[in-house]
Amino acid sequence: MPTVAPLDLEGHCVAAVFLGDVPHFALADGVVHRLDHGHKTVQANDGLLAAFHDAANDRLITAGEDGKVFAIGAGGNAAELASAGKKWITSVAAGPQGAIAFASGKTAYVRFADGKTKEFTHPRSVEGLTFSPKGMRFGVARYNGATLHFPAAEGKPVELEWAGAHTGITFSPDGAFLVTTMQENALHGWKLADGKHMRMSGYPGKVKSLSWSAKGKWLASSGAPAAIVWPFSGKDGPMGKAPLELGTRGNAMVTTVACHPSQDVVAVGYDDGMVMAVRFADAKEVLLRRPGKGAITSMMWDKEERRVAFGSATGDCGVIDITA
Amino acid sequence: MSDAQTQIPVTVLTGYLGAGKTTLLNRILSESHGKRYAVIVNEFGEIGIDNDLIVESDEEIYEMNNGCVCCTVRGDLIRVVEGLMRRPGRFDAIVVETTGLADPVPVAQTFFMDDDVRSKTRLDAVVALVDAKHLPLRLKDSKEAEDQIAFADVVVLNKTDLVTPDELAKVEATIRAINPAARIHRTTRAGVALAEVLDRGAFDLSRALENDPHFLEAHDHDHDHDHDHHHHPSDIHDVTVQSVSLRGGEMDPKKFFPWIEKITQMEGPNILRLKGIIALKGDDERYVIQGVHMIIEGDHQRAWKVGEKHESRLVFIGRELDAERLKKSFDACQAA
Numbered sequence: 255m256p257t258v259a260p261l262d263l264e265g266h267c268v269a270a271v272f273l274g275d276v277p278h279f280a281l282a283d284g285v286v287h288r289l290d291h292g293h294k295t296v297q298a299n300d301g302l303l304a305a306f307h308d309a310a311n312d313r314l315i316t317a318g319e320d321g322k323v324f325a326i327g328a329g330g331n332a333a334e335l336a337s338a339g340k341k342w343i344t345s346v347a348a349g350p351q352g353a354i355a356f357a358s359g360k361t362a363y364v365r366f367a368d369g370k371t372k373e374f375t376h377p378r379s380v381e382g383l384t385f386s387p388k389g390m391r392f393g394v395a396r397y398n399g400a401t402l403h404f405p406a407a408e409g410k411p412v413e414l415e416w417a418g419a420h421t422g423i424t425f426s427p428d429g430a431f432l433v434t435t436m437q438e439n440a441l442h443g444w445k446l447a448d449g450k451h452m453r454m455s456g457y458p459g460k461v462k463s464l465s466w467s468a469k470g471k472w473l474a475s476s477g478a479p480a481a482i483v484w485p486f487s488g489k490d491g492p493m494g495k496a497p498l499e500l501g502t503r504g505n506a507m508v509t510t511v512a513c514h515p516s517q518d519v520v521a522v523g524y525d526d527g528m529v530m531a532v533r534f535a536d537a538k539e540v541l542l543r544r545p546g547k548g549a550i551t552s553m554m555w556d557k558e559e560r561r562v563a564f565g566s567a568t569g570d571c572g573v574i575d576i577t578a
Numbered sequence: 579m580s581d582a583q584t585q586i587p588v589t590v591l592t593g594y595l596g597a598g599k600t601t602l603l604n605r606i607l608s609e610s611h612g613k614r615y616a617v618i619v620n621e622f623g624e625i626g627i628d629n630d631l632i633v634e635s636d637e638e639i640y641e642m643n644n645g646c647v648c649c650t651v652r653g654d655l656i657r658v659v660e661g662l663m664r665r666p667g668r669f670d671a672i673v674v675e676t677t678g679l680a681d682p683v684p685v686a687q688t689f690f691m692d693d694d695v696r697s698k699t700r701l702d703a704v705v706a707l708v709d710a711k712h713l714p715l716r717l718k719d720s721k722e723a724e725d726q727i728a729f730a731d732v733v734v735l736n737k738t739d740l741v742t743p744d745e746l747a748k749v750e751a752t753i754r755a756i757n758p759a760a761r762i763h764r765t766t767r768a769g770v771a772l773a774e775v776l777d778r779g780a781f782d783l784s785r786a787l788e789n790d791p792h793f794l795e796a797h798d799h800d801h802d803h804d805h806d807h808h809h810h811p812s813d814i815h816d817v818t819v820q821s822v823s824l825r826g827g828e829m830d831p832k833k834f835f836p837w838i839e840k841i842t843q844m845e846g847p848n849i850l851r852l853k854g855i856i857a858l859k860g861d862d863e864r865y866v867i868q869g870v871h872m873i874i875e876g877d878h879q880r881a882w883k884v885g886e887k888h889e890s891r892l893v894f895i896g897r898e899l900d901a902e903r904l905k906k907s908f909d910a911c912q913a914a
Contacts, residue, residue, distance in 0.1 A: 265664075282664035283665060301661075342635075344657055359634075359636045378638060379653065381653070381657070417641075418641075418643035419653050421653075436643070437642070437651070437656070437692075438643050459693065460693065567664075
């Protein structure tokens, strides 16, 4: 039976992550809580809006209302990495070689490990950004499509067009596909080799959480009463194939998905705070956490594949141990 | 649907550069009224007050991907409101200041069309600041100035000290011609009582018309299609926005609802606002209805009072409205 070690906090949890083997919970007020031989905290942004888990460097990159970017390391280090004035920084991502990217309004910034920064201004707001898993390349979600930049080189960006407002963005782990979340209840994808479009629609709500399964064979998504899991193992991605619908509930919406690090299993978080684990092969469900006070907003598996850290919109966070 | 108690009211402030928006914002932020406001501005500009809750945001108009050209939202507001609402204890209400040239419609529609925004906030009122001296010129050189007035629930007619009483009367008549349903306050230095612009509940179906008990009565224009207003404002402005006020008895719900749906579907792009009180046959409660372009909402408001005349009143504010056709088809919805 899975057991839950609760951590009841006040406020909206933006990110629940493991740094090393220590669970961390970054809240909207900028306080990062951790369970490291007791409950400890460190203050990052004055108002935290976005966070990105930098797995390669075992740190959490945060950005916020104070126009600053912080790196939170294991052990409670909070270091300011960058500052962009008085405006909100609304998205942040980590890339290869210690590079990070962040965006404020229409401008995206890349900060390389040596502290040099480069600015990329767009005609419209940068809604989301993410690095490609391969090479020094990052993608920006924007109105009517996505833009790919190559910050280490000079040269023109690649523009990918699709009508509508694109709000979030992710590359498949092999770098072959780019997928965006949209203001409409849909995902859009591009096969980067030939620019082929992939429309993934039919969601009753906005998609706010995406997670690639082990080796990028599947892409799990929120925005429906079930986790919608699209097959990406074929060369054309999910085109012409139906997605899996896992963990379907009649009276709740999936708000967060987090795929298991090695197996075809997804942790599914709902708007009532329930968490389930569901296996792709047979859709078998295991209850990990009963409903709580608010919607699940963030989840992450630890490296040992034993625990899931979760955060909620109402601050009732915790760690689920599935082996106990 | 989220509980109305927890929905944060949002006031939208429109008006041209120099109309007095900053003065009004400074008052909202500095006067002691016991409420805390988060303010979303396009530029920090001249707001001389240091406040963590002043958020600068680039106006970002997104057309929805559904083939409807009037279905636009402010993408930046969706993001900023989401961010603000993650820490809701910091403020009691939100004020959105738009740039001078801004179209107020996408701002308003954001609060109807985005589920996340809608569940946490509610549009309280659209307030237009108008510079009495420069309005005639603004109306000549832009469509937006007219739209802002047409769309407003409250018009603050500011800088009245810079014009003669005669000029002021003309300007007010022009505003009235564009928008017969708005409340107009004459001010100098944006000195309107804050209670007249904040927490108005103008989009709240149960309150919208309570604020204006004489809805459609005080300014009961005769809407012939030559559309000749009593005030003859056209010597300072050729009004392209028109209002069509309709009046009738009890409506047959089987006819009225399909009719209003069809009108808003077909004429949606031309309709800026619509508001009405409808008497439905066999229904002992007043039905109130409002709309923005193609979005309409309606609900029962309260029981008809004893002796109250069961009358239906509906006003459309928009462009290229066929008053004659609207009137005929509206009349045809009346219960036998």
